[in-house]
Amino acid sequence: MTTMTRTENVARELKPKGFTIWMTGLPGAGKSTLANLLKQKYENEFNRFVEVLDGDEVRKGLSKDLGLSKEDREEHARRVSYLAKVLSRNGVVSIVALISPYRKSRESARDVIGADRFVEVYIKASLVACEKRDPKGLYAKARRGEIANMTGLQDPYEEPLQPDVVVDTESSPAAQCVELLTQQLIDKGLLRHVEIR
Ligand SMILES: Nc1ncnc2c1ncn2[C@@H]1O[C@H](COP(=O)(O)OP(=O)(O)O)[C@@H](O)[C@H]1O
Numbered sequence: 001m002t003t004m005t006r007t008e009n010v011a012r013e014l015k016p017k018g019f020t021i022w023m024t025g026l027p028g029a030g031k032s033t034l035a036n037l038l039k040q041k042y043e044n045e046f047n048r049f050v051e052v053l054d055g056d057e058v059r060k061g062l063s064k065d066l067g068l069s070k071e072d073r074e075e076h077a078r079r080v081s082y083l084a085k086v087l088s089r090n091g092v093v094s095i096v097a098l099i100s101p102y103r104k105s106r107e108s109a110r111d112v113i114g115a116d117r118f119v120e121v122y123i124k125a126s127l128v129a130c131e132k133r134d135p136k137g138l139y140a141k142a143r144r145g146e147i148a149n150m151t152g153l154q155d156p157y158e159e160p161l162q163p164d165v166v167v168d169t170e171s172s173p174a175a176q177c178v179e180l181l182t183q184q185l186i187d188k189g190l191l192r193h194v195e196i197r
């Protein structure tokens with residue numbers, strides 16, 4: 001047992017620290033799927049406020065003016081970082097599901113949000129697997145030449161060199177990926193089961 005008083009304990013549990021789970025990975029790697037599963041779990045089992053910042057959704061609301069060039073993707077990531085920052089500094093668990101193909105953008109996100117509340121999670125699946133899944137049919141469209149700038153085909157994806165967590169969605173089913181990631185967040189002291197004594 002720690003030496004915290006009961007009051008300190010209760011206060012800490014009532015006002016937990018916000019943080020950002022920054023999920024990066026190829027289209028079809030499983031970012032949105034896992035983000036939504038995590039949201040349900042953290043709301044229900046950890047009693048946290050959770051916001052999913054999904055790349056495509058945020059684009060509609062905040063980045064309508066941006067396209068898919070390197071500069072625009074970086075600007076989009078910058079805006080999402082800012083949102084994640086203001087949410088997580090107010091106790092929210094922000095789950096960012098964004099391809100964020102450039103290392104530089106992800107490094108800037110860590111700086112903006114603060115390293116103590118930023119967890120870079122590489123949602124890992126091979127291009128072959130992602131293209132086979134093709135949940136939105138975008139790889140097929142890109143192959144047919146109907147869309148350009150498809151990450152993994154025409155556009156680069158810079159794999160994280162030292163992500164905080166790697167979740168391999170090819171070797172584990174989604175439920176197992178959720179458990180693995182959750183355990184890592186508990187180990188880092190960012191999540192804890194609430195016990196008000
Ligand atoms: N372990 C896993 N984690 C997440 N998604 C998985 C996993 N295994 C298979 N899938 C499937 O892969 C697809 C991922 O799509 P999606 O979550 O939209 O990807 P992204 O948001 O990264 O583009 C879904 O059809 C999902 O059911």
Ligand SMILES: [Mg+2]
Binds near residue numbers: 032
């Ligand atoms: Mg998605």
